[in-house]
Amino acid sequence: MKKLYPAIVAVLIIIIAAGAYKFIIKGSVIESTDSRITIELESGERHFILGEMRGLLSKIQQLIAALATDDMDTFIQVAKVLKDESRGEIQQSLIGQMPIGFKKMSYKIHSDFTQLYDDALAKQDTAYSLQQVSELMQNCVACHATYSLQVAAE
Numbered sequence: 612m613k614k615l616y617p618a619i620v621a622v623l624i625i626i627i628a629a630g631a632y633k634f635i636i637k638g639s640v641i642e643s644t645d646s647r648i649t650i651e652l653e654s655g656e657r658h659f660i661l662g663e664m665r666g667l668l669s670k671i672q673q674l675i676a677a678l679a680t681d682d683m684d685t686f687i688q689v690a691k692v693l694k695d696e697s698r699g700e701i702q703q704s705l706i707g708q709m710p711i712g713f714k715k716m717s718y719k720i721h722s723d724f725t726q727l728y729d730d731a732l733a734k735q736d737t738a739y740s741l742q743q744v745s746e747l748m749q750n751c752v753a754c755h756a757t758y759s760l761q762v763a764a765e
């Protein structure tokens with residue numbers, strides 16, 4: 612019986628490692644018809660993420676409009692909303708379905724919103740803020756070029 616325990620422990624470790632790999636690293640991805648990584652989600656989850664992205668894009672447009680008119684007060688107000696919303700709602704079911712690269716990009720973009728707000732308050736410099744928005748948008752473009760969202764087949 613003592614010889615059986617190491618085998619049971621080894622099997623359990625393999626099962627846990629496989630689950631961790633799927634949950635933390637790989638996520639719920641499938642073969643893609645284009646060069647992007649396709650993340651498979653339930654319909655409601657996909658709509659949630661796309662709604663979040665549309666909201667962020669709308670606020671980024673507001674940031675650019677504020678910078679175009681040298682309106683740092685409005686810029687700071689919108690940047691604060693982005694900062695506050697970046698700590699907002701996360702559907703827990705989504706975390707395990709996202710590949711690690713998507714999680715990293717998402718974290719980077721959301722942490723950039725905090726930096727954008729903090730720097731706008733401290734510097735009050737429209738050119739600097741515009742450069743930050745440009746860099747933030749590069750991350751958005753990279754994410755959309757790398758990943759697509761698809762409703763899971765039933």
